[in-house]
Amino acid sequence: MFSRTALIVAAASAGVSFLAYCIYFDRKRRSHPDFRKKLLERRRIAKGGSRSGINTEFPDPSNPDSFHQFFLQEIQKGEELLATGQMEEGVEHLCNAVAVCGQPQQLLGLLQQSIPPQIFNLILTRLPIVTQNMRSRTAPPSTVEIADDVE
The missing domain is CATH 1.20.960.10 (Mitochondrial outer membrane translocase complex, subunit Tom20 domain)
Structure with missing residues (x-):
């Protein structure tokens, strides 16, 4: 039905499209104003630290x-x-x-x-x-x- 080269071209274009999609949304995520703050908080929690480093507003x-x-x-x-x-x-x-x-x-x-x-x-x-x-x-x-x- 489809030739082998057509399938290879379709698979390659799908892979490139997916890669472009990932790059676009990664750039959008990193440019968000709270990205660094959230990233540091996630790393602190993953490292075994607690939220005690965060200032609680009493x-x-x-x-x-x-x-x-x-x-x-x-x-x-x-x-x-x-x-x-x-x-x-x-x-x-x-x-x-x-x-x-x-x-x-x-x-x-x-x-x-x-x-x-x-x-x-x-x-x-x-x-x-x-x-x-x-x-x-x-x-x-x-x-x-x-x-x-x-x-």
């Missing part, structure tokens, strides 16, 4: 509604990530929720009953670091910093 401590919303959001994200097998990220979000919780001991007791012991131990080891980060980010500026800003 809510304003003077606004209880924002704290409550942040708490619920972090609990939901933590549960979703744990359900998908992303343990480090899920633990990070649950630690954020415990750090802003008004009654952390009760929340830790509930978590201890509802999640596996390995994950709960990760939360306990990670919690002091997250709490310290939250305190340093939500603490009011000292008078020395204010005096420096005035000058």
